Amino acid sequence: MPSDPTVDSLRTAILGTETFLHHRVRAVIAGLGDRPSTGLTYPTEASMAPDLLRATIAALGGSAVAIANDPRLHGIVCEWAAVFAPHLLPVLTGHLDLSIGAVTALGNSSAYQRELLTELDTGAAVGVLLLTELGGTNGADQQTIATWDSTRGGFWLDSPDPASWKFMPNIADTTTPKIGVITARVIVDGRDEGVLPLLTRVRTQQGLQPGLSVLALPDKGWAPMDHALILFDQLFVPADGLLGGTWAQIGADGFESTVPVRARFHRAIATLGQGRLDLAGAAAAGARAGLAVTVNYALQRRPGGRTLMADRGMVRRDLVSALAATYATSVLGRRVQDIAATAPTGDPVVGVWSMLVKPLLAYTAHEVLLTCRQRSGAQGSLRTNWIQDWIGNTEGTITAEGESQLLWKQAGQLTFRDFAALALPRTPRILPWYVRMLGDREKGIAAGWRRDDIAVAGITIDRDTAAIELAAATSERLAATALWQASTTAEDDIARGLLESATAVYALERILCRGTWFAANGRMPPRVAQRVHRDLHHHREHLGAHLGELAAGFDIALDVFDAPMAAPDYLRWWQEWAGWPSTPTITSASDEAKP
Template identity: 30%
Template sequence: MSVTLTDTVPLSTTELLTGVLLGPEFRREHGFWQRLISTEPFRRPAGGTPDERLELAYDRLRILNLSLDSGARLAADPRALAALHAWLGPVDPALTTVAGIHYNLFLGSLLDHECAGRRDLSDYLTMRRIGTFLCTEVAHGNNASAMETTATYDRERDGFVLHTPNAGAQKFMPNTSPAGGAKSGLVAARLVADGSDHGVRLFLVAITDDERALPGIRVRRLPARMGSPVDHCLTSFDRLFLTRDALLGNGEEGDTKGEFRTGPGDRRRRFQTSIGRVTPGRISMSACAAGSARASLAVAVRYGGHRLISGTRGKPAVPVNAHRSHHGPLASAMATVFGMSLLYRRAQERWEACTDEDRRTDVARLVDVAKAWITWRARDVIVESRERCGAQALLENNGMTELVTGVEGAITAEGDNIALYAKAAADMLFAAEPGHEDAPERPRRRGDLADPGFLGQLLASVQGIWFARARERALRAPDADALGRWNAASGPALRGVEAYAYRQAAEAYAEARAALPEGAARDRLGELERLFAVEWVARNSGDLLAAGLLSGDQVDALPETAEELIAAVAEHAPELAESFALPEELLADWPIAGPGYADAYDDPRGAWNTAQADSR
C-alpha cells in the first residue's frame, strides 16, 4: 500500500497522511469531487423546508450529471462511486442517497446485465428519467430472496405481468415519487412461467412521469424519515404488463422465447446476480460514513481550538481543547477515524483485486463486516464530535445534525449491520478450529505494549477467544435444534466478528505505517495505530490476562499507556484533521468551524450595533 504520489515529488507530512487516508492517487481520484463540492451550487443553503431541500437534492443531481464526462463511466467504476459518497455525504445526504441509487443500483445494474449497445440508456444518462431500485418489500427486508412480487410470463403476449399480491409485498423505501422528475426503476420480482418459479430477476419499469405514477402502478409517500428528506415510498403493481425486453439479461443463459431454464442452484445464483450491485453499494456506504466522520471530527477539533473558556485562578482564557476531558475523546475518535478509513480502503482494494472465486466469499465477508463496523464507528465519532461542540452543533446551520441522522441510514442501507455481522459470524464460526489463524495463541507473557506487532497479536487473540467460546457453546446445544445452537453461539460469535474488524483495521494500519518513509508522518500514524490497538486491548484485557497473553503488570500499565498516546495524538490533532483534505469552502459553510463563529449570531439591530450607528 504505497502512500506517495510519485518518486520525484516530495510530500509534506499532511499530504503523506492524506495519502494514507485516501490512497496514493488521492488528487486524481478525489480532486474532481473536492472541486465540485466547493462550487456555488453545492454550498450550504440557509434553511428550507423538507420539500425544498428534496428539490435542491434533485437539482444538484442534474448539475452533477452535467459535470461528468460520462455517467456510464461513473456507474462502471466502483472506486469513483465510493469517492462520490465520501465527499457528497457530508454536504448533502439526500443528494448522496439519490445519486447512489441512480448511478450504482440502477445504472450500474443495467450495465452489468446488458451487453454494450443492446439497450438505449440515453434517457438515464441525460436524466430525462431518474433511476431507482425496487427490491426490499414491507415484509421482506434482509430476507429479500423470499420476496413475493411476481412477474408471470404471458405466453400469448410474450411478456410479463408484474403484480403485488398483498400488502407485505409492497416495495418499501425506494424514491419512486415524481419528485425530481420522471422515474424509472429496476424492480426485483419472482419470475414465474408455466407454474414454475425461476427465481428473482430484475425488470426495467417506467414508474412515473413528471407528475404522477403511471397506470397500473401505485406510489405512496412513506412518513417522513429521520434525517435527510428523500422521497421514500411504498410502490405496488396491479397486473402491470411488461414487454419481454423489460427483463434484464433477456435471451442470455439459455433463456429463449417462452423458455426459462433453471437448474439446481440457479435461483440463488440469479438472485445474487440481481442484487450484485449491493457489494459496491456497501463499499460506498463505508466511504460515506468515513467521510462524514472525518468532516464532523474536523469541525470538532477546529471548534475546540476556537472556543475559549475561563482559565484557572484568574489566568487567561484557554481553548476548550486544552482540557483532557475535551481532547481525550477526540484523540480516541481520531485513531478510530484513521482505522475506519484504512479498513475501507483495505476492503475496497481486496474486492477489486479478487478474481479467484474460491476467495471471493472471504473478500465479500470483509466488505460486509467493514461496512457494518465502519458505519457503527462513524456513528460513535459523529455523536462524540457533536457533543464536544455543545448546543451550537444541534443547530442545522452548523452541519452536524444531518450527519448524526444520516449515518443511521447508512447503518441500515445495503443490508442491516446486525444481519451482516450475523452472516459473517455463522460463516466464520466453525472455521475457527484449533491450529487455524483464528484460534487463540499459546500463552505468552513476553511482549511490549510499545510494539505494534505485539499489539497486533493480541488483537488476533481476542478474535480467537470469542470464536472459541462461541464454538463451545454451540457444541453443547442439541444437534437437532439448529436455532438453539445458533442462539447459544451467536452472542460470543458476534463479539468475534467485531474483533475481526478491529484486527483487520489494525493490520491495515501496520501496512500503511510500513509504507511511509521515516519521519513525522510515520510517527504520527504510529501513535494513532498504537492508541487504536491499546484501547481495544484494554477493553479485552481481562480475557487476555486469563488466557495468559498479558501479564498483570501489563494490564496495570494499559491505562497509563493510553493516556500517553492520547496526549501525543491530541498535540497534533489540528494537523491530523488538516490531512482530511476538506475544502475550505465546505468548512466555511459551517460557522463553528471558523474562529469567527460568533459572528453568525450577530444582530444588525442589536443595541451594540445601533448604538454605534446612533453615535455617528
C-alpha cells in the same frame, strides 16, 4: 504556501496516491453549493437530489455510466458528497451502484435496456432499487410476484398481500422520472424460478406507470428522501427487463438458468457489495468532516476566556479517540476499495469484505459524529454547522443496502472457517502486540464457533449474536492492521509516529472495551492490563499534542462550509451573520429573523 510534509503523509494514508482525482471531485462537489437547509419542508429538501445528481454527472464528464464503471471514481464521488453535498449523497449509490451497476452486470444489451440506460446516463431519470418489502427484505423468500406471459412477451408484477408491498424506495416525488430495478419472485408456467431483478420505468414525466400505486411515506428524522409505499397490480415489464446476466434468461424454450433456484437472488444482488463499500467510505468521510470542524472549533474556543476547549482533558481525550478510530476505519475503507477495484467481476470475496466494512465504518462514524455533536455543545446542534446532517446521512448508511448488524451476522457465518483468508495485501509479518491481541480474540471466537461453543464469543444469546461478535472482531483486527501498515509506509517521520500512535490508541481502546473477554479467556493478567493502561495513556498524550495536524490530514477545505465552527474566527462569523457591530449602541428593541 509550502506544503507540510507531515500533513502530506497523513493525507496519503487517508486518501491514497490519487490526490489529483480527489481534488478534482472535491472541487466539483463543493461547487454544487449544496448545504444544510433552514426553514424548508421535508419534500422540498428531498426534491433537491435529482438536480444535484444531474449537475454532478455533467461536471464529471456527462456520463453516469462511465462514473459507475470506474469503482475508484464513484467511491470518491460518494465520499466528497458525504462531506459537501448532504442532499446528493442519499441517491448516489441507488443510481450508480444499484441501478446502472445492475444493468451493466446483469443486462443483455437489448434496445430496451440501452434506452433506459441512456436516461440513467445523463440523470434524465433517477435509478432506484425496489427490494425491501413491508414484511422485510426477505432475500430469496420475497413475496412480490412476476408472472411470465408468453403471449404478451413479458412479466406481470403483483403484490399478493400487504407483506409484499415494497417499502421505502424513493419514487414518491411526482416531478422526477424514476427507473426501477425491482426484485420479484419469477413464476414461469406455474414454476417458481426464484427471486430475480427486473428493469422498468416506474415514473415518467406523464406520471406513474399503469399497475402502480404509490403513497409518500411519513417524514424521516434525517436525510430527506421521497420514500414510498408501493403496490403492484398488473405492472407490465417486457421480457428484456429481466436482469439475469448469462445465467438466467427467457429463451425459445422458456426460462433457462444454470444457477439453483435459491441461489439466484444472491447471485443477482452481488452488485450490492460495491454499493455497500461506497456507503462505508461515505460514512468515514462524514466522520472526517465532523472532526475537521470540531477540532477547528476546539482550537479557538475559550469558555470564559480561559482554557482552550481543546486543552480540556474531557474534550481532548474524546477527540483523540475519535481521530484514531476515524484514521483506522478510513484507511481500511480505502484499502478494501482498492481490493474491490482490482477483483474479478462478481468475486464473492468482495461481498464478504463489504459486509464486514460497512457496519464497522458506519457504526464508528456515527459514534464519532455524536462525539463531535456533544462536545461542541449548542453549536453542534445547529444545522448550519453541518454535524446534524452528517449524522443523519450516517443513520441512513447504517440501514441502507442491508441493516448493519445483519451484515455482520452474515459475514460471521461465512468466515468462521476461513477468516485467515481475509488478510490485507502486504500485511507486515510482525505486528504490534496490541494488534496481535485483537487477532487472538478473533481466532478464539472462530475456534469456539467451529466446535459449536458460542459462549467463547462472550455474553451471546444464540449463534447469530456470536456471528456478530466474530465479524466485529475481524473488522477491528483489519482496521488496526490497515492503519499500522500505513504507518510503515509513511515517508515523514512525524507522520509515521502519529500513525503508530493512532494504531495503538484504536487497538488498545478496543482491548479495553473487550476487557472482560480477554480476562475470561486468560489473556488479561494484571501485568497486561497495566500495560494497556500505560501505553494507551502515552499514545493518547502524543496524539493530543497534534490535533491540528491530524485533522488537516483529512484534506477538507473548511471555507466551503461557511459555518461558524469551520471559520477561522467563529465569533466574527456570528458577528457578520448578525450584522451587529462589535460594541453595539442600543437605541431600540429589535427582533429580527435570519434565514
